Amino acid sequence: MNHQTNRRTVLRTAALTGAALAVGSALPTSSASAAEARKPKRPETSANGWTIQTNLDRDSQVWTRSVAGAGLSVAVWIGDVEAMLLHVVRRFHYEIEEIQQIDLTGWREIGTLRKGLPESNLASGTAVRIRPGASAKGGFFPLQEMVLRDILAECEGVVRWGGDDREVDESLFYIAVGPHDKRVRKVADKLRGWEATPGEGAGAGVDVLSPSRRSRAASLARSQRSA
Numbered sequence: 001m002n003h004q005t006n007r008r009t010v011l012r013t014a015a016l017t018g019a020a021l022a023v024g025s026a027l028p029t030s031s032a033s034a035a036e037a038r039k040p041k042r043p044e045t046s047a048n049g050w051t052i053q054t055n056l057d058r059d060s061q062v063w064t065r066s067v068a069g070a071g072l073s074v075a076v077w078i079g080d081v082e083a084m085l086l087h088v089v090r091r092f093h094y095e096i097e098e099i100q101q102i103d104l105t106g107w108r109e110i111g112t113l114r115k116g117l118p119e120s121n122l123a124s125g126t127a128v129r130i131r132p133g134a135s136a137k138g139g140f141f142p143l144q145e146m147v148l149r150d151i152l153a154e155c156e157g158v159v160r161w162g163g164d165d166r167e168v169d170e171s172l173f174y175i176a177v178g179p180h181d182k183r184v185r186k187v188a189d190k191l192r193g194w195e196a197t198p199g200e201g202a203g204a205g206v207d208v209l210s211p212s213r214r215s216r217a218a219s220l221a222r223s224q225r226s227a
Contacts, residue, residue, distance in 0.1 A: 062125035127174030
């Protein structure tokens with residue numbers, strides 16, 4: 001009798017121990033799953049790595065900014081991005097072709113754009129479209145493209161032209177590097193310095209035909225076309 005009792009006790013103890021172990025081994029997995037569920041989702045980004053903004057002018061990094069001297073406004077990511085994109089717009093307006101407000105577009109909702117493509121950068125406020133209806137290849141005269149290349153060279157490769165993309169969009173200009181790239185602040189500071197100095201910056205009347213400027217622009221064009 002004692003032998004049977006002891007045997008039942010051993011079996012019962014073994015069963016309870018096994019069940020406890022099974023529950024214990026499941027707990028870390030459950031805890032990990034719960035922790036994963038509580039982990040905040042990473043914000044969605046546009047093709048260049050900048051955070052997509054769901055609205056503008058309110059609880060957003062994107063605000064409508066005036067383009068000084070051009071009588072235009074456009075919604076862009078404020079700060080460093082703003083300094084670069086507005087520089088592009090101003091020089092385009094002064095030296096390539098006068099822009100009407102209807103020909104300038106900034107931020108757009110991501111639902112209206114193709115994710116993963118450069119145009120998605122509009123949704124983060126890190127791109128502008130100039131003459132949206134003129135996106136096809138060959139929309140600029142040679143001298144106009146020479147000026148355009150000079151503008152890009154001033155931005156030191158931080159701004160890219162959609163005319164160099166595999167899927168050509170000559171209306172698109174966008175920030176080509178991520179938000180943590182040190183060149184973003186460096187180039188923006190340079191352009192802000194020019195704007196604060198009489199005779200410098202957009203509208204200063206640079207000589208785009210000078211050998212040094214043409215060489216610099218051509219070098220950047222080769223680099224961006226092959227990227």
